[in-house]
Amino acid sequence: MLRTVYLVLRNEFRLLLQDRTALFMLFLAPVVIIAVAGFSLGNMFGVQSSARTFSIPLVDHDHGAIAKAISDGLSREETLRLVTVADDRAARAIVTRNDESPLAIVIPAGVTSAFESGRSAHILIYVDPVKRVEAEGIELRLNALSRGVAARARELAQARLNQTDADVRARVDRLVEQIDALQAQAADYQRRMRRGRATLQETLDARIREEIQRIGARTEAAVQRATAARAATVQEQLSRKQSAMTAVVAYLRQLQVSRRAFEQWLAALKSAAGSHANEIPPPPNWPNPPRAEQLTELSRPIDLAPGRLDLTAPAELANFAIAIPDIPMPPAPRVSLDPRSLLPARPPALPGDLDWRERPLTPGYAEVNSFDQYVPGFGITFLLLDVLWGVSVGLIDERDWGTLQRLRVSGAPVPGLMIGKLAARVLIGFVQLVVLFSLGRLLFGIELGRNPLMLLLPTAAIAFAAASFGLVIAGIARTRDSVLPIGSVAAMTMSAVGGCWWPLNFEPGWMRSVAAGMPTTWTMRAYNDLMIRGLDPTHALWPSAITLALGVAFLGAGVIGAARVYQ
Numbered sequence: 001m002l003r004t005v006y007l008v009l010r011n012e013f014r015l016l017l018q019d020r021t022a023l024f025m026l027f028l029a030p031v032v033i034i035a036v037a038g039f040s041l042g043n044m045f046g047v048q049s050s051a052r053t054f055s056i057p058l059v060d061h062d063h064g065a066i067a068k069a070i071s072d073g074l075s076r077e078e079t080l081r082l083v084t085v086a087d088d089r090a091a092r093a094i095v096t097r098n099d100e101s102p103l104a105i106v107i108p109a110g111v112t113s114a115f116e117s118g119r120s121a122h123i124l125i126y127v128d129p130v131k132r133v134e135a136e137g138i139e140l141r142l143n144a145l146s147r148g149v150a151a152r153a154r155e156l157a158q159a160r161l162n163q164t165d166a167d168v169r170a171r172v173d174r175l176v177e178q179i180d181a182l183q184a185q186a187a188d189y190q191r192r193m194r195r196g197r198a199t200l201q202e203t204l205d206a207r208i209r210e211e212i213q214r215i216g217a218r219t220e221a222a223v224q225r226a227t228a229a230r231a232a233t234v235q236e237q238l239s240r241k242q243s244a245m246t247a248v249v250a251y252l253r254q255l256q257v258s259r260r261a262f263e264q265w266l267a268a269l270k271s272a273a274g275s276h277a278n279e280i281p282p283p284p285n286w287p288n289p290p291r292a293e294q295l296t297e298l299s300r301p302i303d304l305a306p307g308r309l310d311l312t313a314p315a316e317l318a319n320f321a322i323a324i325p326d327i328p329m330p331p332a333p334r335v336s337l338d339p340r341s342l343l344p345a346r347p348p349a350l351p352g353d354l355d356w357r358e359r360p361l362t363p364g365y366a367e368v369n370s371f372d373q374y375v376p377g378f379g380i381t382f383l384l385l386d387v388l389w390g391v392s393v394g395l396i397d398e399r400d401w402g403t404l405q406r407l408r409v410s411g412a413p414v415p416g417l418m419i420g421k422l423a424a425r426v427l428i429g430f431v432q433l434v435v436l437f438s439l440g441r442l443l444f445g446i447e448l449g450r451n452p453l454m455l456l457l458p459t460a461a462i463a464f465a466a467a468s469f470g471l472v473i474a475g476i477a478r479t480r481d482s483v484l485p486i487g488s489v490a491a492m493t494m495s496a497v498g499g500c501w502w503p504l505n506f507e508p509g510w511m512r513s514v515a516a517g518m519p520t521t522w523t524m525r526a527y528n529d530l531m532i533r534g535l536d537p538t539h540a541l542w543p544s545a546i547t548l549a550l551g552v553a554f555l556g557a558g559v560i561g562a563a564r565v566y567q
Contacts, residue, residue, distance in 0.1 A: 475561020
């Protein structure tokens with residue numbers, strides 16, 4: 001049994017070594033695909049497969065320190081080359097046309113002033129969505145650069161703050177010294193004021209005593225004058241009363257005389273009384289009594305104080321004044337202090353934030369759908385495989401089955417047969433891509449550009465080029481079994497290198513140079529310009545024309561090869 005196993009194994013390896021197609025699929029085909037993928041995606045995983053320099057358009061509307069710092073920082077990057085342009089439109093045009101320009105930088109006016117005043121400063125970047133991965137790598141460096149600029153600005157601001165703090169502290173120290181001097185002067189001023197007040201008190205006491213003595217003398221004289229005036233008044237009142245008393249005394253004396261006369265009359269009357277009553281003489285006249293005012297004056301008491309005794313007028317107190325002596329006042333303490341001098345000339349401001357804001361390269365295309373890359377890319381890949389199967393394998397089968405020979409015997413020309421098969425496959429491939437794009441729009445929401453009908457132009461061109469390439473493979477591969485490995489590897493290589501599986505900018509420069517000769521490259525450029533970049537439909541004309549030209553070249557080579565093989 002072991003011998004049987006051994007013989008079977010040896011026979012299988014012998015057959016494998018004799019089958020070149022199997023060996024190709026086992027070893028060479030994987031190596032080709034691995035090499036294509038490795039070289040294409042090497043930059044994505046940090047492997048520098050080739051030195052590549054990106055051209056970055058820079059629009060400076062600010063012309064300030066931020067713009068200079070960013071420009072200097074980017075100029076130190078070995079893989080970046082700055083291109084100064086005048087306006088935003090020119091920068092976007094460079095990003096659109098140049099494969100080495102994944103983004104453009106626009107520094108708006110006022111960025112430096114906003115940053116230095118503590119506000120957020122925003123720098124604009126226009127990113128090509130097709131070159132998103134390269135742009136993100138550059139954005140990482142831009143973010144690192146902005147952080148460095150902000151850190152440096154904060155260091156300078158901190159240094160200014162420290163210097164300002166030192167200046168304020170020095171001014172405060174000088175203020176403290178002046179306050180100490182002011183306090184010493186105030187204490188000395190208080191001592192001088194106390195001495196001056198004591199001197200003033202003594203002087204005022206002496207002056208007051210002198211004035212009191214003068215006022216006493218004046219008051220005594222005034223009292224004497226007032227007493228004399230009152231004595232005169234009393235004397236006048238006494239004289240009036242003396243006159244009244246004299247009148248009363250005279251009255252009394254007359255009354256005494258009248259009494260005696262009356263007594264005599266009465267006696268005469270008595271002697272003549274009787275029958276001689278009519279002969280009684282009249283009684284004597286009584287004297288007039290004192291007048292009423294004399295009696296009132298006589299009864300009025302003597303008033304020694306008819307009014308208040310005025311002592312102020314003689315003393316002249318209204319003119320009393322004490323002259324304050326001239327006491328020398330100590331000079332008031334002075335401090336040359338301006339509180340505003342403690343403030344810095346300009347309050348230092350901490351720098352604000354420096355960030356980057358993306359703007360769409362074209363209006364209305366800010367977000368990128370990954371299916372905008374994958375639907376057309378893998379659609380082209382399967383188009384190549386399907387057309388390859390239909391054209392190459394179909395021709396070989398018809399040759400092996402004798403169909404071509406019978407058609408030739410019947411008089412049908414081989415070129416007509418070729419044109420018919422190619423036209424059918426071009427139409428089938430065209431319909432295949434139209435269906436895939438429709439499903440991509442329905443299921444994945446892919447963007448069809450400003451004019452979806454314009455997508456039919458590069459679709460028709462790649463369908464024609466794929467069919468022509470199938471004819472070339474049919475001329476190279478002699479058997480049905482060799483078509484699949486050769487054609488599949490060629491189709492997948494063309495798809496990978498041509499940017500169907502990943503953006504073309506992932507690839508190194510030499511591979512992109514090779515890709516320039518493949519129809520997949522120009523078809524994907526047309527699709528990217530219309531679907532992802534959202535450019536004007538006219539941008540698809542030139543790539544479609546190049547794809548069509550490459551298809552014509554493939555057709556010529558395929559016709560020559562097929563004519564040699566299928567004669």
